[in-house]
Amino acid sequence: MESANRDSADVPGVCPDCGQSGVCLYRVRATGERFWVCEECDAAWRPGADRSVFDTSLSGFLPAEPDPWKAIERADGPQWPRTLQALVGLVARGELAGLALGMHRIDALAVVDVPCAPATDGVVAAGDVSLTFEADTLVGITVRLPPTGVRWPGLMRVATAPRLAPVPRPEALAALRDAGFEPPSDGRAAEFRAVGRRVRLDFDRGLLSAVAVSSTSR
Incomplete structure (x- = not known):
């Protein structure tokens, strides 16, 4: 059985950077753009991005924001405890x-x-x-x-x-x-x-x- 798709990308199981299971779907408050964020290490990437060639943190994803966590919020939809x-x-x-x-x-x-x-x-x-x-x-x-x-x-x-x-x-x-x-x-x-x-x-x-x-x- 294959994983269900959300936002055109498989729900990540663990973070490809730190190996922890704190990955959640977030969105930018101002634009509504959605992306994955690891709440453990701040890794961030767009749904469907090739993580083998794309690597950035939340601050790199939103370089103009002095505190990027204040500019984003959890996206709608079920979030697993x-x-x-x-x-x-x-x-x-x-x-x-x-x-x-x-x-x-x-x-x-x-x-x-x-x-x-x-x-x-x-x-x-x-x-x-x-x-x-x-x-x-x-x-x-x-x-x-x-x-x-x-x-x-x-x-x-x-x-x-x-x-x-x-x-x-x-x-x-x-x-x-x-x-x-x-x-x-x-x-x-x-x-x-x-x-x-x-x-x-x-x-x-x-x-x-x-x-x-x-x-x-x-």
């Missing part, structure tokens, strides 16, 4: 707060601060995060979301990227549909396929209680 950005990022790209499907075992274990793990294939648990490996490749990420809060391991404890949380079921499904996915609406679990991966969402008493994403090549 950061917890839902994290959910969409995990489903759409297999990424979460320093982890990414396809990572080498050593790199993934460094993120969750597990110095020694079984050399054989299998699951490594750290806090409320479980990693599944095939040989030396990370092929699955599962996060439990207890109502009392997730026990984030290792570097994930201090990650600045948006984090998953036990959000209400309607909000979780609406954010995924808004991003172009089609999770089922009924039952206590929602299983579906994104591009290159399988996704399972579990719900408990109407709240998201676990997310599991795995490579479909498994």
